Amino acid sequence: MESKKQTFFKGEPTKDFFIDFLTKDIALDKAIIDLVDNSIDAAKSQKSLTESHYDFSDNKIELFINEDEFIISDNCGGFSLDVAKDYALRIGRPDGIDFAKNSIGRFGVGMKRAVFKLGKQIYIESKCHNGDHFKVEIDVDKWKNKTIEVSTTENEKFEIIDWNFDFELIEKQSESRLDKNTFGTFISVKHLREEVKEEFRSNVSIKKLIVDLETTLAYSLENGLKIFLNKISLQPRPILLLYSDLVKPYAINRKFGDISVDIIAGVGEPSPDDAGWYIYCNDRMMISANKENLTGWQGGKNYFSDTGVQKYHNKVAMFRGLVFFNAEDSKLLPMTTTKIGIDSDSKLYKSVRELMIEAMKIVLSKLNEIDSHDDRKNIVDNTEKKDVKDILSNLTQNFYFPNPETNSTDSSISMKRISYQVDGKLFENVAEFLNTKTGKTIGIETFNYFVKMNDLDEIN
Template sequence: MRSEINKVKAGPTKEFFVSMITRDILLPDAIVELIDNSIDGIKRQKVSKYNDYYIHVNFDQESFKIEDNCGGIDLAIATDYAFVFGKPQEARDKEERVETTGTFGIGMKRALFKMGQEFEVSSKSKNSEFVLKVNVADWMKEDEWDFPLVSSDDTVNYDEKECGTTIIVTKLFSGISQSFHYNAFINEIINTVRRKTNSEIKNGLTITINGSKIEGSFLSIAMGGNVMPYKYTFDSNNITVMILAGISTETNPDKAGWYVYCNNREILSADKTSLTTWKDDSDNEGIKYHNDYATFRGFVFFTSKYPEMLPWNTSKTGIDSSSMIYKETRPHMIDAFKVITAELKKLAKLDEEIRTAITQDLKKQTPKEIHYYAATEISNRTNISFIDPYIRQFENEASKIPMTTISYKAELELVDKVKKALDVSKIIKMLA
């Protein structure tokens, strides 16, 4: 007879855990997670400019490698926190708070498990260094969840410029290896990295992929003359929210919509759905997207030293619309949306000649690149009206044109024929 049992096993298997954390993230986003870890290393050093830092990413069908000089991982942090699945509260309490993207404690591990069967992490910080190697298949067989250190030393003394981390993944999974072979997929990785790290690139950070330097590609809005953007900023529960909306000199409809960032990481791009402020196929109120709004650009920047409170999902690829801070922010986004789209509605209703003239003049305005650092320099302003001044301007110019009256007699029969042929009676009536 069995003795009394007072508990049942409920722990996850490694196979299930690894399968679940790698399933909901695409390879380009996994690579961005590793780049984000490097960027967080810079942020922890509290420097204002990133010109002295680099992140080099190289891959082929055999291996993936990322190396940086972004400060490294301290040995004590590596052994106690950095490789734990999930960020312990003890680690949160001990760390000095900065506006990082590291939140849930699974990003680096998820990326490594996503790509291959073996990985090595080596890192140098000011006073320590270590090398860690993992064979995933062997690790899966063990009950122990910890990773083995090949070597470690906490008696070293490195200069800041020597501090950094190198990660190498080998024995790539076949799907990953094949993806790294296709130029189209490589371009997708480059574009994803460029889009997600624009602000850091603008701030001086060098990122290369297979030897090619990634250049920033910034969105812009018109500023100058009659045109100024809407801007509203507020603080709530240790989070600063900055909302910026305006019109672009570029009329590409693919770029129209809302862009949302959490601690500089782009979470939402060119959104034109009810998740933000638009009307889609659901029964929500609002404006359904039309190419009349192709110049609309809206930006929301959430920043906080408590990244776990920001409104992003665990893979940092989408908005958690149930988040309280997002619920608090969305009405302010709607306010900004109504102001800018009201101006675009005015423009759409104008006579073609005036509308064309205004549009051409708007395109002459100097575009302002928009990223977090540029947005902070723009003054708060919510009372926006730029179409009315244009209308008055063109009306005033038209009123200054000298006019005269033409009057002469003609045979009534001939006049009636001309009126009938040209249908000028309506025009005469309008001018009367």
């Protein structure tokens, strides 16, 4: 019998595409943060929101990095065999698979892309409360060439690409790399890529990774999560806003179906490096200090038409804008696969961007009135630096900001700087009495005491 002619072209991807091309789409530090994201999502899947946040005080993630091996381990609950088969170890997320609520995982490439980015000998172990305990060992070079022989109805044999990963059940504690009473995940990568080895040899690169973790995951750290990198305990680096009775950020909340969006625009200490917009999805930072047209400024990449907002200039280096997207279903969030960008074509993001522009215009109009370094310093010296999460519930839509002294005729909202020297011993005595070490606090307390004792509160 004459065999049928092939009437199709092969459309499946090659493994080389996944291993080499897709891994180039993400920086090394972001790939590592992707693995930490997976641990956090695992922890979220076993918890409930309390007062709009998760309590991670019982969760720990440890990273060990050197030029020979990368290790990440956690006690965040692990993932089951079903999750591993249906999603965690598949290339991409199939339809019908549920997401952990309020997670960051969405596209089904994060863990696989990250470990392939790192090296060629991969060990993944997971142990969960339901009793599932298994390991997966991947030799990338062997897996890349792995095929399956299949036969047609006409007994013709040919090979197809085998994308599967083999797993083994772990039945003895001696076979496990997780502690006896730990339910979580352990990942080790050896035979690191040369460019990865070079990065891991660099103290500068390690310090940068620490800062990136502390900044990107600040709010998970604030909620009790413990992260260690080479035994260094990481501390949160949230965005701080200046706050006082006279200085308060603009803030609004909007609902877009099942998505909640908070937009806060205010001021921080003058810093060109820190100025700009910060965008979060489910408390994970996606964009930091952005001053391009993506977030409403003129100049930069021309994603949108004219916004009526100036091109960034260091004169407005006090500007800080924050956007928090929150949704139970991460598919609704406007983020890119690498989680270091925002999908500018998203209908949701375009709507939110318009609100960001409105907020930015209000704040920049005030910042542009300040020409004096001393005026900026006065504002900084007479305000507190606060994490926006600590003040979010007390914010109103109005933006409060003092008029610069040169343009203000209302002494009730102008600000003055007081600077003087005193005897050192007397300073120490007063500092001890007030239980403080800062001259700023002493100055404010003694000034307020004088005002109160002389009934000057209502002076005109």
